[in-house]
Amino acid sequence: MGKPELKSPRHKNPLVKSRPLVKSRAACVRSSANVKVVVRVRPPNPKEQGDNSRDVVKVVDEQVLIFDPKFNPQSFFYHGVEQKGRDFLRKANKDLQFMFDKVFGFESTNEQIFEDTTKSLIKCLMDGYNCSVFAYGATGAGKTHTMIGQTENPGITYLTMAELFKTKETLQDERNFELGISYIEVYNELVQDLLNPGAPLQLRDDGRYGVMVSGIKIHKIENPNDLFTLLAKGNSNRTQHPTDANAESSRSHAVFQVYIQMEMKATREVRAAKLSMIDLAGSERGSVTGYGGARFAEGANINKSLLALGNCINSLADGQKYIPYRDSKLTRLLKDSLGGNCQTVMVANVSPSSLSYDDTYNTLKYATRAKKIKSDVKKNVVNVELHVGEYVKIVEELKKELEKVRNQLKEKVSEKKVDPKLSAQLTKMIEDRRKLLDKMHNVEGSEKIVILRR
Numbered sequence: 001m002g003k004p005e006l007k008s009p010r011h012k013n014p015l016v017k018s019r020p021l022v023k024s025r026a027a028c029v030r031s032s033a034n035v036k037v038v039v040r041v042r043p044p045n046p047k048e049q050g051d052n053s054r055d056v057v058k059v060v061d062e063q064v065l066i067f068d069p070k071f072n073p074q075s076f077f078y079h080g081v082e083q084k085g086r087d088f089l090r091k092a093n094k095d096l097q098f099m100f101d102k103v104f105g106f107e108s109t110n111e112q113i114f115e116d117t118t119k120s121l122i123k124c125l126m127d128g129y130n131c132s133v134f135a136y137g138a139t140g141a142g143k144t145h146t147m148i149g150q151t152e153n154p155g156i157t158y159l160t161m162a163e164l165f166k167t168k169e170t171l172q173d174e175r176n177f178e179l180g181i182s183y184i185e186v187y188n189e190l191v192q193d194l195l196n197p198g199a200p201l202q203l204r205d206d207g208r209y210g211v212m213v214s215g216i217k218i219h220k221i222e223n224p225n226d227l228f229t230l231l232a233k234g235n236s237n238r239t240q241h242p243t244d245a246n247a248e249s250s251r252s253h254a255v256f257q258v259y260i261q262m263e264m265k266a267t268r269e270v271r272a273a274k275l276s277m278i279d280l281a282g283s284e285r286g287s288v289t290g291y292g293g294a295r296f297a298e299g300a301n302i303n304k305s306l307l308a309l310g311n312c313i314n315s316l317a318d319g320q321k322y323i324p325y326r327d328s329k330l331t332r333l334l335k336d337s338l339g340g341n342c343q344t345v346m347v348a349n350v351s352p353s354s355l356s357y358d359d360t361y362n363t364l365k366y367a368t369r370a371k372k373i374k375s376d377v378k379k380n381v382v383n384v385e386l387h388v389g390e391y392v393k394i395v396e397e398l399k400k401e402l403e404k405v406r407n408q409l410k411e412k413v414s415e416k417k418v419d420p421k422l423s424a425q426l427t428k429m430i431e432d433r434r435k436l437l438d439k440m441h442n443v444e445g446s447e448k449i450v451i452l453r454r
Helices: 046-050 109-117 121-124 143-147 155-172 224-237 295-319 329-333 334-341 353-372 388-415 420-452
Strands: 023-027 029-032 034-040 056-057 064-067 077-078 081-083 096-099 100-103 130-139 175-187 190-193 200-204 210-214 217-220 253-264 268-280 343-350 374-378 381-385
Touching: 029 155, 034 353, 046 253, 064 217, 064 353, 096 268, 096 353, 100 109, 109 143, 109 155, 109 353, 121 155, 121 268, 121 329, 121 343, 130 143, 130 334, 130 353, 155 224, 155 253, 155 268, 175 224, 175 329, 190 381, 200 329, 210 329, 210 334, 217 224, 217 295, 217 420, 224 253, 268 334, 268 388, 295 353, 329 334, 334 374, 343 353
Parallel strands: 034 100, 034 343, 130 268, 130 343
Antiparallel strands: 023 381, 029 374, 056 064, 064 096, 077 081, 175 190, 175 217, 175 253, 200 210, 253 268, 268 381
């Protein structure tokens, strides 16, 4: 008895084919997109206004700012003649020009940030694309104010979710929605669930879904009130400690994620999307925070994770093949948001004061590098191949729905005096749509019959 013949699973017998009557497959619509980078310059705080400091950021227009601009010193005259010369004891200004997708000055509000950054992402979510937003900057630069805000001035997280529910209401007749959220933080390289505090969670690499948080609980939500209640609960559990740089300094990286699943009522097509809102802890120097011991160790872990994030940004911007995502749990969680299947918006927050000179310069450099990152985004769509009989049912349901709409239109026309031309146009549009749907399902039905005959 000889040895059995071993064949590669890729080379199957072409004469033997089995095709199930019902099958699901992911339809990938791929495209390339750059990370959108915006910069927000916060107003100077009372401490910066009181100290002997100057502004090192000058907003030129909506896309350009100058870091460490030149200034015209007071002219010195001798015998009525202006003396021109340079003060060699003073360090020359950098006078660097930076260009971004959008630059927001002192007077900008969270509403304006939302309109120009995350509002456009809602349409992408409805189309089945993953989206993410993360705030980057030094301690006290205004990241949490931008992302969370206050009750009277909500941040872009609240505004984005309110817009998401508004869009959901408008599409309720066409789609069935399922929404779920999770809220976690990375504190001292430990992952914690902010909605269900307990033991630290572990990260797992999944070949299909990427990096997953093992043991996290997804909370289903039906209305905005549930969402805002859970978000407020998570924020109250987030790790915060006062420092010399910020009275309410966030000592952890917070990741708020929304999972959306949509089923088209007409075609039974299913779309899945994920929205991630990330509020990073601030980069800082130990001398600025004024703390030692546990607070100093926190700052070391924050800087370690942000350094890993900077290395990933540099590698992605340079187009390197190896990206060091595994250097930190933060970068593992942000793998999709940086260079994966995701449309990403980065909000870089900076202080205008010379007291934060180095931090502001580093933030602007990282934001400039992030603009070069390209993501390979794809639409998360599941096409459900049904039996021919199922298509017949769908066609019948569509006919009933069209007949119902037609009757409602006739009732409205009889109740109110409507332009006969407009009524005829609407009736023709409905009839054309019905014919188009009939043709589409006839073609799909014929295709299924051919497959079944094979």
